[in-house]
Amino acid sequence: MHRLRKPYLVFLGDVALRSDAKTGFGLRDWCRDDVMGECALATAQVSLELPKMTPAEAAAAGAGSIVIGVAPVGGQLPPGWIPTLVAALEAGLDVVSGMHTRLERYRELVEAARASGAQLLNIRHCDRDWAVGTGIRRPGRRLLTVGTDCALGKKYTALAITRALKARGVKATFRATGQTGILIAGQGVAIDAVVSDFVAGAAESLSPANDADHWDVIEGQGALFHPAYAGVTLGLLHGSQPDAIVLCHDPSRETIEDHPHIRLPTLHEAIRRYIEAGSLTNPAIRCVGVAINSSTLSDAYWTRYRDRTRADLQLPVCDPLRGGVEPIVEALMA
Amino acid sequence: MHRLRKPYLVFLGDVALRSDAKTGFGLRDWCRDDVMGECALATAQVSLELPKMTPAEAAAAGAGSIVIGVAPVGGQLPPGWIPTLVAALEAGLDVVSGMHTRLERYRELVEAARASGAQLLNIRHCDRDWAVGTGIRRPGRRLLTVGTDCALGKKYTALAITRALKARGVKATFRATGQTGILIAGQGVAIDAVVSDFVAGAAESLSPANDADHWDVIEGQGALFHPAYAGVTLGLLHGSQPDAIVLCHDPSRETIEDHPHIRLPTLHEAIRRYIEAGSLTNPAIRCVGVAINSSTLSDAYWTRYRDRTRADLQLPVCDPLRGGVEPIVEALMA
Numbered sequence: 243m244h245r246l247r248k249p250y251l252v253f254l255g256d257v258a259l260r261s262d263a264k265t266g267f268g269l270r271d272w273c274r275d276d277v278m279g280e281c282a283l284a285t286a287q288v289s290l291e292l293p294k295m296t297p298a299e300a301a302a303a304g305a306g307s308i309v310i311g312v313a314p315v316g317g318q319l320p321p322g323w324i325p326t327l328v329a330a331l332e333a334g335l336d337v338v339s340g341m342h343t344r345l346e347r348y349r350e351l352v353e354a355a356r357a358s359g360a361q362l363l364n365i366r367h368c369d370r371d372w373a374v375g376t377g378i379r380r381p382g383r384r385l386l387t388v389g390t391d392c393a394l395g396k397k398y399t400a401l402a403i404t405r406a407l408k409a410r411g412v413k414a415t416f417r418a419t420g421q422t423g424i425l426i427a428g429q430g431v432a433i434d435a436v437v438s439d440f441v442a443g444a445a446e447s448l449s450p451a452n453d454a455d456h457w458d459v460i461e462g463q464g465a466l467f468h469p470a471y472a473g474v475t476l477g478l479l480h481g482s483q484p485d486a487i488v489l490c491h492d493p494s495r496e497t498i499e500d501h502p503h504i505r506l507p508t509l510h511e512a513i514r515r516y517i518e519a520g521s522l523t524n525p526a527i528r529c530v531g532v533a534i535n536s537s538t539l540s541d542a543y544w545t546r547y548r549d550r551t552r553a554d555l556q557l558p559v560c561d562p563l564r565g566g567v568e569p570i571v572e573a574l575m576a
Numbered sequence: 577m578h579r580l581r582k583p584y585l586v587f588l589g590d591v592a593l594r595s596d597a598k599t600g601f602g603l604r605d606w607c608r609d610d611v612m613g614e615c616a617l618a619t620a621q622v623s624l625e626l627p628k629m630t631p632a633e634a635a636a637a638g639a640g641s642i643v644i645g646v647a648p649v650g651g652q653l654p655p656g657w658i659p660t661l662v663a664a665l666e667a668g669l670d671v672v673s674g675m676h677t678r679l680e681r682y683r684e685l686v687e688a689a690r691a692s693g694a695q696l697l698n699i700r701h702c703d704r705d706w707a708v709g710t711g712i713r714r715p716g717r718r719l720l721t722v723g724t725d726c727a728l729g730k731k732y733t734a735l736a737i738t739r740a741l742k743a744r745g746v747k748a749t750f751r752a753t754g755q756t757g758i759l760i761a762g763q764g765v766a767i768d769a770v771v772s773d774f775v776a777g778a779a780e781s782l783s784p785a786n787d788a789d790h791w792d793v794i795e796g797q798g799a800l801f802h803p804a805y806a807g808v809t810l811g812l813l814h815g816s817q818p819d820a821i822v823l824c825h826d827p828s829r830e831t832i833e834d835h836p837h838i839r840l841p842t843l844h845e846a847i848r849r850y851i852e853a854g855s856l857t858n859p860a861i862r863c864v865g866v867a868i869n870s871s872t873l874s875d876a877y878w879t880r881y882r883d884r885t886r887a888d889l890q891l892p893v894c895d896p897l898r899g900g901v902e903p904i905v906e907a908l909m910a
Binding site: 374375376377378433434435436437438439441442443467469470471472473474475476477478480498501503504515518519522523 | 708709710711712767768769770771772773775776777801803804805806807808809810811812814832835837838849852853856857
């Protein structure tokens, strides 16, 4: 389990496009109180509109980590970024990276970390050993977001539901399974980086026994219908033992992204398959709603689509970005 | 992908029980021509009844590897085993281990390997990078053994079917996904040791494009109904894209082994679920038979059970160890 030291200083390197700073914007939007400020090179063209600070200033003000909040082109740290990260380590900040390339590849970072005692944290990787799954029920309640495909709003939906539960005074914790989620939560497991034998066990550890009226809201990964990642999804489902699932879907897609030969299931079929699979470790699993990524739909079309889908499935249908998740939370509490 | 140098010298350490030498017996029974001999310490109480050779003698006779053919108590190499393994490395033999503990933990082995250029191979681990699965069909035909649970004959069934196909002159290759299978085949992937994101991709690599009339017979792992390992099973199923599955079952079990709270599915239900899941990457998937591990059944009971199950499922039902797999191979070729 990764555990990160907050608050963060977000590093944007020489970012040119807003879309490359997705992680930085996600942190600003979902854990603003944990982000002390931003720092970037003089050539950067994007800002999060947060206070500008050097690593030394952030460390002096109590920051715990510098987070690489931008995806470098080609997945390698450009040489020009290294001095800022070295300065951060020298100031005592941990360096947190979501890149495939491990920070240990950069000798200057290893040496600076050794000298100061600060840590290099690769949250896309998962180096620790896990226990295998037990399938044994544990106290506390759990909701897992699942999808008809990857990358269509499972993290966002889980965050929105967690926020809505807390706003009602319900005890709730967002449980992160991907790199941006881990940065937001400050802890979590990059579940797709876990050795396959231990995925269900890691999911059990991520969401441990809790108060009977506490909800873990678990960020889903992949999809049961994805030719590459379905195994990750199934292990996460079995280990999470959810009482409730929320199905996430993007109606503009007819096939799995990047796999045009594989058609998406209907929403009916997707719900049936998740319930069937999840029943193995929680026979009481139920679907409490559908979260739609409606970004491609006009207002008029979205309203029609939502009403028709709600009538068809007899479930709440929401877009977390277009009206929020209250109907789903109502169904969950019912 | 692990690739091992045959022929093997099998090392039995100071083994006391036949059951601890399961790997050694498996090699003797399934790839006798690849096993040059055995060696053990003076205190060993079990023999494979193969020629006794020292590592130097085996190397001089052309052996490629010494295989640790016994599971050490506690999963650690006893100090008394090290000198034999060092002697093997000095003679130029690779050392092959199926233990969780990596051979690199033992300084003497690392030094001897470095000096001679021989290799330390940990087949329970999987250190290389894989591509993610594509879900795209490839030429050649594939059979995957699947199960209602773990450890009930999926490897044995795949080996028996491969042997039966070859005996008929059909082009066939056994594809190994677990450590004993890898030793027998001399290559393969420990699929449960692959990072979860890459399981389907590794399965695609394990069984690459082939002649249209060639059968890959792939060793299954885990079970879709296992609370810890179902994700491994699903990724292997999707990447293998089997045209045919054979369901393996042990009728003496009513619940998942070591998980008494999880009931096994019926055979009908198990077949339906494997077909449903496998259809994602091969819509033409079909079940060609059921392989029963009938070791707990009397002859009379087995005959009744077999006939009843065959009538019920309208599929061939065999025990590979009690009458062979011919009816399944017949159905496969039909």
